[in-house]
Amino acid sequence: MVYGPARLLPGDQIQITTNPDTEPFWQAAREHRLTACQCGECGAFRMPPTPVCPHCGSRKKDWPTLPGTATVFSYVICNKNPKTGEDFVYVPVVVDLDGAPGARLNANVTGCDAEEVHIGMKVAVEWTPIQEDWVLPNFRKA
Structure with a gap:
């Protein structure tokens, strides 16, 4: 099946919530800085x-800045906007974050046709403005 270009979901349709454990991740994203929670002890x-x-x-946490690159661990091709139901091709991925062994992140991928996405594909972070002045990390084919 031919799907065409993988697109990002419209930022005005995405809303997040934070808590004390996730707030540093989202604050870093506002600065266009990719990070992951790292134990301050081990x-x-x-x-x-x-x-x-x-x-x-341990309850100690560090939030190091990561290189902003990753590898696709898993993906799925979707063809309907989950909010509106309209025809809309997007590719949610789970990525392994470079510089943070064992850390994975859910995002969307763009910069290629949906059929090109594959496990092992290298991607680079791309920042998407979303509701309430937050920024969502998505990924583009590297």
């Missing part, structure tokens, strides 16, 4: 961020 990365490190039990 150094293990975890996404999504949690109050306690599942490896060592």
Whole structure:
């Protein structure tokens, strides 16, 4: 099947909520800086961020700046806008974040036809303005 260009969902249709564990991620995104939660004790990365490190039990967190590149771990091709139901090709992905072993992030990918997306594809972060002045990290084919 031919789907055509992978597009990003319109930012005005996306809304997020934050909590004390996710707020640093979203604040960094506002600065166009990709980060992931890293344990301040054992150094293990975890996404999504949690109050306690599942490896060592520490509550200490660091938020290092990552290179902004990743590798597609999984994906699906969608052909309907989930908000409006209109025909709309987009590709949600799960990516392994470079510089943060074990950390994965859900996003969308663009910059290629939907059929080109594959496991192992290298991608680079692209920032999408969304509701309430937040910014969403998405990815573009590298």
